[in-house]
Amino acid sequence: MALSTLSSAGKAGNSVDSQTLSGTMDWRGMLFRVLLLSSLVLTLLIIVVLLVDVVSDGSGVLTGRLSDFLHGTLRSRSSDEKLGLFQGLRGSVWIAIFVIGLAFPIGIGAAIYLEEYASANRLTHFIELNIRNLAGVPSVVYGLLGLTLFLNLFKRFTQGDTLVSAGITLAILVLPVVIITSSEAIRAVPNALREGGYGVGATQWEVIRFHVLPYAAPGILTGTLLSLSRAIGEAAPLILIGAITGRLGSSPGLADVGALREKFTALPIVITSWVQKSNGAQDDGVEGMGFAAHAAAAIVVLLVFVLLLNSVAIYLRNRFEKQRG
């Protein structure tokens, strides 16, 4: 149909048939397309294998004794019927609260200052460069920093190897990432928007508060909440700060603020220690499920926790973007 229209539109003598219009095959383009697709498939495949493996290993625990598992505590040797990850979950929730309460306001504040107030001179560039470098520092190094600062120097305040020390250390760990992602979101705000604000006689603060920040909010949120997921998954710095891997004597409630200055553990630590215990240990476990199955179940809990945070991020981002119009 389309071809016949074409040929009838062609000048007399200039016959157009399917031969004229067919091009040669673009082999290189095809090859690249296949390569790109296969890297995507590979990535997805790895994730799927990981998920299937973990979920199938942990499914017994998750379906058989989920409530006991969520409320139970760490045990020293054998996995008995009281075995669970409540203490780890509590530790991770509080770490998240510390990161949200400390790293977010400080990081976003620093980013606003760097982008909107600081003059673009050498010192500013030097500071920005260093923040970027800090974001690449291995997390163990932050553990060492926490060890020096909160277990030795400020011991009177943190009481040593406690949840307070862990929370502040992880907040410091993600601070550079929060600053970088927030800076980038603020930098992406079109200058025309700022000019529009100034043009009607707004002060710098009013322009930032009413135009720059709302526009940058989706980007800031996405970046900061991703960094929160990173903080929750960290184990190395917590080990240096003295997270408990064996039996933790007390099991205070989730809202017990006083217990923030007691010894602690967190989900990644729980997982690591259970995996270690499952290696070569003779362990009949609860209802025939040993540490390995419980470690897998704990991974699923950690994943769900992180996924929940990410979906909050996506929800908020969509809301802000809709407001942006």
Add this chain to the structure above:
Amino acid sequence: MTMINTLIDVRDGEALVAAPQPIVLEASELDIHYGEHWAVRDVDIAVEQNRITAMIGPSGCGKSTVLRCFNRMNDLIESARVSGSVAYHGVDLYDKAVDPVEVRRRIGMVFQKPNPFPKSIWENIAFGPRVAGIARSKADLDEIVERSLRKAALWDEVKDRLGKSAMGLSGGQQQRLCIARAIAVDPDVLLMDEPCSALDPIATARIEDLMREIKEDFTIVIVTHNMQQAARVSDRTAFFSAAVDEAAGVRYGHLVEFAETEKIFSNPEDERTENYITGRFG
């Protein structure tokens, strides 16, 4: 301003418009540097009340730069430095005691590309009066929003969707919204930086009509690439040109000729002006 308006009723006839008007803005020996670059040299220009002053010239002649000095918008560019003086009703805008925020409230600006806030139409207009403390209650703001939109000839098109995002408007409507936003804070002067360059001819004609209407309330300075536009709307025209500093080997902008629009387009004094308006260069 209101006093002057009652003294000279512009609607009474063209004759009154041509009468000499008080000078609102006056730049003298204005030099603008960007870092090391001496971008605009020795500009003397006076803007008269309730008239439209056009600034024309080829690209890179510094006309937008000069315009942005009139409300200290150049302050936002860190490397920009202004010397000489820009007097607003006799007060030097670059005096240390002058607050640029207050300057921009009195001397509003409309930009080259329509830049409405990505918020509702109502919010776009209400923002200025709210931060200026002109109105706080919803009812007062409603009134200002309606008055400003009517003045900008946009009210009928948007009155049913004031709560909708301004980004959904067409380019021409967005630019009229930006004009409404600028006049909502009741400024004295409106600076327009090529306000029609991103618009089609129909939207352009509407903006030009609008400018002629609102000049009874405001003093307007417009930068335009379009000579016909300057000829159509303006009362006085300033022709800027770019020249090359032989010693430093850099281009800079300067004012060539400034006179009544009719004179500039029919009988310019400077040869460069004549060449430009007849299309022989630029």
